[in-house]
Amino acid sequence: MRNRRLRFYRSVFCSDLFAPQCLPRNPSRFQCQFARYSHDSSPYTDPVPSPDDSIFVAMSGGVDSSFVAHVLASKYTNVTGVYMANWTQPRTPRHEIKRPISHRISKNPERLRQYLEEEEQRNKESMEIGVSCTETEWNDVCGVCQDLKIPAIRINLEKEYWTEVFQPMIDRYSIGRTPNPDVDCNRYIKFGKLYDLIENTANQQGASKWWLATGHYARTVIHKETGQTHLLKPKDQTKDQTFYLATVLRSRLHNVLFPMHRYTKKEVRELAIKMKIRTAYKPDSQGLCFVQPTVSAKAAEQAFREGRKISSNTSGFRHFRDFLREYIPEKEGNIVTYKGVVVGKHPGLWSATIGQRNGITTGKIKEHEEDGPWYVIDKRQETNEIVIAPGRNNRWLLSSAMICAEWSWLVDDEKISEVYELAKLGELTVRCRPLQNPMITIKQMEDLGNGNIRFEFVGSAHGIAQDQYGVLYYRDIVLGGGRTESIELAYRENLQPVETEKEPHSVVA
Numbered sequence: 001m002r003n004r005r006l007r008f009y010r011s012v013f014c015s016d017l018f019a020p021q022c023l024p025r026n027p028s029r030f031q032c033q034f035a036r037y038s039h040d041s042s043p044y045t046d047p048v049p050s051p052d053d054s055i056f057v058a059m060s061g062g063v064d065s066s067f068v069a070h071v072l073a074s075k076y077t078n079v080t081g082v083y084m085a086n087w088t089q090p091r092t093p094r095h096e097i098k099r100p101i102s103h104r105i106s107k108n109p110e111r112l113r114q115y116l117e118e119e120e121q122r123n124k125e126s127m128e129i130g131v132s133c134t135e136t137e138w139n140d141v142c143g144v145c146q147d148l149k150i151p152a153i154r155i156n157l158e159k160e161y162w163t164e165v166f167q168p169m170i171d172r173y174s175i176g177r178t179p180n181p182d183v184d185c186n187r188y189i190k191f192g193k194l195y196d197l198i199e200n201t202a203n204q205q206g207a208s209k210w211w212l213a214t215g216h217y218a219r220t221v222i223h224k225e226t227g228q229t230h231l232l233k234p235k236d237q238t239k240d241q242t243f244y245l246a247t248v249l250r251s252r253l254h255n256v257l258f259p260m261h262r263y264t265k266k267e268v269r270e271l272a273i274k275m276k277i278r279t280a281y282k283p284d285s286q287g288l289c290f291v292q293p294t295v296s297a298k299a300a301e302q303a304f305r306e307g308r309k310i311s312s313n314t315s316g317f318r319h320f321r322d323f324l325r326e327y328i329p330e331k332e333g334n335i336v337t338y339k340g341v342v343v344g345k346h347p348g349l350w351s352a353t354i355g356q357r358n359g360i361t362t363g364k365i366k367e368h369e370e371d372g373p374w375y376v377i378d379k380r381q382e383t384n385e386i387v388i389a390p391g392r393n394n395r396w397l398l399s400s401a402m403i404c405a406e407w408s409w410l411v412d413d414e415k416i417s418e419v420y421e422l423a424k425l426g427e428l429t430v431r432c433r434p435l436q437n438p439m440i441t442i443k444q445m446e447d448l449g450n451g452n453i454r455f456e457f458v459g460s461a462h463g464i465a466q467d468q469y470g471v472l473y474y475r476d477i478v479l480g481g482g483r484t485e486s487i488e489l490a491y492r493e494n495l496q497p498v499e500t501e502k503e504p505h506s507v508v509a
Contacts, residue, residue, distance in 0.1 A: 043223060043224060043225070044221035044222060044223060044224065044230070044232075045221065045222050045224055046219075046220075046221060046222075047211075047220060047221075047222055047229070047254075047257060049076060049209070049211055049257070050208075050209060051076065051077070052078065052208065053076070053078065053207065053208070053209040053210065053211060054078045054080070054202050054205060054207035054209070054210040054211070055072055055076055055078060055079045055080070055210070055211045055213055055257070056079075056080050056081075056082050056153075056198045056201075056202075056210065056211065056212050056213070057069045057072060057079060057080070057081050057082065057213045057214070058082050058083075058084065058190060058194065058212060058213070058214045058215075059081045059082060059083050059141045059144065059145075059152075059215075060083070060084075060137060060141075060215070061083070061136065061137030061138070061139075061140035061141050061144075061279060061282070061297070062215065062279060062282055062284070063268065063269065063272050063277065063279045063280055063281075063282055063284075064215030064217075064260060064268060065214065065215035066140075066144045066215075066272070066277050066278070066279040066280075067215065067260070067268050067271065067272050067275075067277060068213055068214070068215050068259050068260065069081055069144060069145070069148060069150070070144075070148060070272075070275060070277055071259050072213060072257075072259065073148040073149075073150050078207075079148075079150045080150060080151050080152070080153060081141055081144065081145040081148075081150055081151070081152040081153065082152075082153045082155060082194070082198065083137065083138055083141045083152065083153070083154045083155070084155055084157050084189065084190070084194055085134050085138065085154060085155065085156045085157065085158065086134075086157050086158060086161040086185075086189065087133065087134060087158065087161065136295070136296050138154060139296065140278065140279055140282075140296060140297045143278050143297065144277065144278060144279060147277075147278065155194065155197060157189055157193055157194065160188070160189060160192075160193045161185070161189055164184065164188035164189060164192070164193075165181050165184045165185050165188060165189060166181070168184065169181045169184070170324075170327050170328060172467050173324055173328060173350040174328045174348070174349075174350060175349065175381050176349030176350065176379035176380075176381050176466075177465070177466045177467035178353050178354065178465040178466065178467050178468050179467045179468075180244075180434075180467075180468060180469055182244045183243075183244050183246070183247055183469050183481070186244050186245055186247070186248055187247045187248055187249075187408075190214070191212070191245075191248045191249070191252050191256070194212075195212055195252055195255075198210065198212055199255075210255060211255055211256070211257050212255055212256050212257070213256070213257035213258070213259060214256070214257075214258065215260055216241045216244070216245060216258050216260060217234040217236055217239040217240055217241045217258075217260050217261065217265075218231060218232070218233070218234055218240070218241050218242045218245055218258045218260075218261060219231070219232040219233065219234050219258055219261035220232075220253050220256050220257070220258055228411075228412065229250070229253045229254050230253075230410070230411075230477055230478075231245060231246070231248075231253060231410055231477070231478040232261075232476045232477055232478070233473075233476040233478075234258070234260065234261040234262075235261055235262055235263065235264060236263065236264040236265055238264075238265070238435070239264070239265050240435060241434075242471070242478045243431055243433075243434045243435070243469070243471050243481075244434065245478070246408070246410065246469065246471040246472075246478050246480060246481030247406075247408040247469070247480075247481045247482070248408075248410075249408070250409065250410045250411070253410070278297045278298075278301075279297040279300075280297075280301070281297070281300040281301040281303070281304040282295065282297055282300045283295065283300065321350075321351060324350050324351075325347070328348055328350050329348075330347045330348055331347070331348045331349075331384060332345055332346070332347060332348075333345070333346055333348075333349070333383070333384035333385055333386065334346075334383075334384075334385050334386075335358070335385070335386045335387075335388060336385050336386070336387055336388070337365055337367075337368060337374075337387070337388055337389065338377065338387055338388070338389045338396065339367055339368065341365055341366055341367050341368065343365055343388070344359070346386050349379045349381065349384065349386065351386075352376045352379065352386050353376065353465060354376055354377065354378070354379070354397070354463055354464070354465035355375060355376065355392075355397055355462065355463025355465070356375065356376045357373055357374075357375055357376075357392075358373070358374045358375060358376055358388045368390070370390040370391070371390065372390055373390065373391075373392075374388040374389065374390050375388060375389060375390075375391070375392055375394065375397065376388055377389045377394065377396040377397055378396065393462065395489075395490070395491040396489065396491070397462055397463050398460040398461070398462060398489065398490040398491065399457070399460060399461045399462075399464050399487045399488060399489055399490055400456065400457055400460055400461075400488050400489065400490040401454060401455060401456045401457060401487075401488040402432070402454070402455055402461075402464055402470060402484055402485075402486065402487045402488065403448065403452055403453070403454045403455075403484075403485045403486045403487075404452070404453050404455065404469075404470040404481075404482030404483060404484055404485060405451060405452050405482055405483050405484075405485040406451050406482050406483050407451045407452065407453050407480060407481070407482035408480050408481060408482060409479065409480040410478055410479055410480045411479055411480070419445070419472075419474070419479055420445050420447075422474060423442045423443070423444055423445040424443075424444060426441055426442070426443070426458060427474060427475075428441070428442040428445075428472060428473065428474055428479070429441050429442065429472075429473045430442055430455055430457075430470050430471060430472050430473070431470070431471045431473070432461060432464045432468055432469070432470055432471075432484065433468060439473065440457050440458075440459075440461045441457065441458040441459070442455055442456070442457065442458070442472075443456045443457060443458045444456040451482070452485065453482065455470065455472075460490040464484060464487050465484070465487075466484055466485065466486065466487070467483055467484060468483075468484045469481050469482065469483055469484060470482055470483075470484050
């Protein structure tokens with residue numbers, strides 16, 4: 001009987017992609033050493049720098065990257081802090097980018113005068129916040145590096161950031177999509193241009209080996225048998241940032257260190273305070289400098305000791321939607337129900353997100369029997385309409401499949417076929433938003449060519465929007481990611497008014 005059981009498990013598809021042993025389909029019936037990959041899994045070893053290696057720490061002036069610098073500087077002698085200045089310029093004035101003022105404003109002299117005055121004030125505030133943010137961060141980076149007695153380098157990447165991240169983000173928002181600039185920043189700036197500059201600097205210094213360390217909550221590991229580097233989830237799953245790293249070129253992970261994978265955010269705060277790191281009390285970054293708190297480390301500590309919470313009024317924080325309003329001209333359109341009933345106006349398709357709760361929260365709408373609350377289910381660029389329907393889990397927010405474009409793999413080409421086999425066994429999951437939990441189980445994958453991959457779900461997924469990212473996982477291992485190009489509704493019903501025809505496969509924008 002025992003031998004038959006062993007033969008049964010050998011007959012199941014086994015992937016040697018990530019572990020030297022085969023996993024059974026039903027781990028509860030078979031105690032396997034590698035039944036669950038975690039931060040202590042033995043098929044892997046962590047990358048460890050040699051004593052004479054050069055280590056460059058990407059520092060933002062926040063507690064996480066400052067903590068990384070302290071940890072590495074306490075163990076290694078050749079550590080350098082590197083600060084990226086991505087946003088010190090004001091936004092481009094409207095007249096320079098030649099975007100038209102809305103017809104409604106231009107026809108009213110008083111409103112036009114008021115609008116131009118507000119534009120001038122917004123330009124001024126944008127410059128002040130941008131410069132304040134950058135200089136505050138840079139001063140904190142210098143202070144931390146001075147405490148550690150390590151050099152600090154400031155690299156200006158404003159032009160690259162604008163071209164590769166910011167302008168594409170604005171363009172996508174303006175047509176109603178929902179991009180994720182943090183993903184693009186990691187791929188093109190931090191692990192793109194910055195990586196290249198650090199590599200050149202290390203080569204000029206004659207470094208035998210160099211590393212780029214960051215404060216991301218993620219983990220890079222080396223597979224003991226294959227020698228390949230993989231990206232894994234960190235210890236603190238509530239701060240998991242692997243979603244933002246899934247499109248980084250896999251060849252670059254060989255030189256990357258993520259020391260934060262061993263810690264939870266709570267542990268980092270407590271240790272930072274105990275170690276008297278000057279940025280220990282700073283609030284968490286919001287990713288984009290121009291919409292995050294610009295409070296200094298000294299002000300943050302003072303507020304903490306006085307029992308004050310840092311607010312938007314004291315930190316320069318701006319709501320992201322208010323920021324977008326400065327860059328994307330208003331294009332007023334109708335808010336309509338799924339039956340075509342007009343219930344309100346919107347300033348632009350960028351002002352709403354698929355799955356977002358609409359301002360109409362209760363009560364019935366003409367020609368509808370359902371009560372609210374109402375949620376955004378579609379954004380129509382052709383008619384400039386935002387479509388809503390009642391109920392968070394209404395049928396128009398449930399998708400059965402999606403297509404991701406510009407797909408980037410984090411596994412070797414010869415192993416990709418094994419990933420498709422794992423999908424058929426229900427072993428793979430995908431995230432469509434950061435920290436999405438539970439993740440979506442994949443039923444089947446299909447390569448459509450030209451970097452396009454179709455994912456079919458087990459069950460349905462909620463509230464996926466175009467230009468978000470899909471990130472593929474095998475348990476704790478990140479396999480790759482791509483931009484969400486289209487979505488197939490689980491319920492293929494007509495979203496247009498009855499008299500309007502629509503293709504049988506509806507695509508949510």
